[in-house]
């Protein structure tokens with residue numbers, strides 16, 4: 091079995107002048123994987139478009155129709171931040187398809203882990219609404235596909251700086267999916283309070299860690315050690331999907347957290363070690379946000395090095411942000427809310 095597969099989609103025709111969510115993001119990741127000599131060591135997966143049937147497991151037809159209609163009119167905005175071009179619907183389907191190819195490689199036993207370096211991102215897209223740069227919810231589509239393939243319990247770990255409101259909402263009443271998110275608060279999109287725990291039979295399967303502005307490596311790692319990993323251990327997923335945003339990085343131009351490349355890498359190691367113990371290391375990582383090219387590049391190469399079993403190369407231009415706020419009381423409250431302490 092291959093240790094790590096790679097699926098890519100840079101969605102060149104989904105672009106708007108001056109917008110931070112642009113094709114160069116994926117290009118920066120791929121260039122770094124080449125430079126570090128990692129790409130030839132990864133199993134390259136062929137691209138494909140997600141099918142209607144795959145998309146309709148999590149999205150309403152109205153979303154697909156609205157997307158297609160806007161594209162047919164020459165494109166435009168669905169909100170202040172989220173644009174559609176004539177090529178966006180096909181590009182978004184290829185991004186979702188790349189995550190599905192990554193999933194298939196892992197479920198089929200071709201690869202133990204897979205990284206999908208894709209855009210546009212997905213975790214804000216709800217069942218019926220595009221928002222927050224997201225046109226289709228790539229990770230939710232993959233999760234639904236995994237369930238359709240017979241997976242009974244899976245976890246989504248979302249370390250993007252923004253709360254994945256779309257993924258949480260789509261699976262809010264589904265006890266088969268553990269959703270664990272670390273994100274900045276107060277911040278876009280405004281959801282992700284730790285009292286949001288899932289509905290009905292799924293109560294306790296949605297776990298939110300809203301981090302105060304300025305939080306950095308210490309806060310992130312404490313959240314992973316005290317909340318994310320214990321949640322995984324309690325849930326015992328058969329597969330871990332990662333909504334991998336690198337926009338909590340101190341270099342990121344859009345967000346208020348101060349995580350470093352090393353902090354992100356240590357958090358990733360905690361998740362991959364837990365997956366190794368719980369589900370034979372089966373992990374599918376899908377790119378979400380992250381708008382600084384240097385941060386994207388070095389976080390991506392370190393992540394792939396971890397998954398290949400290498401010792402990750404350190405960021406050659408590390409930042410040393412000031413120590414952030416103490417989050418121990420917050421983490422106590424989160425653990426209490428989701429029943430990790432009785």
Ligand SMILES: [Zn+2]
Pocket residue numbers: 250251252335337378379380
């Ligand atoms: Zn984000």
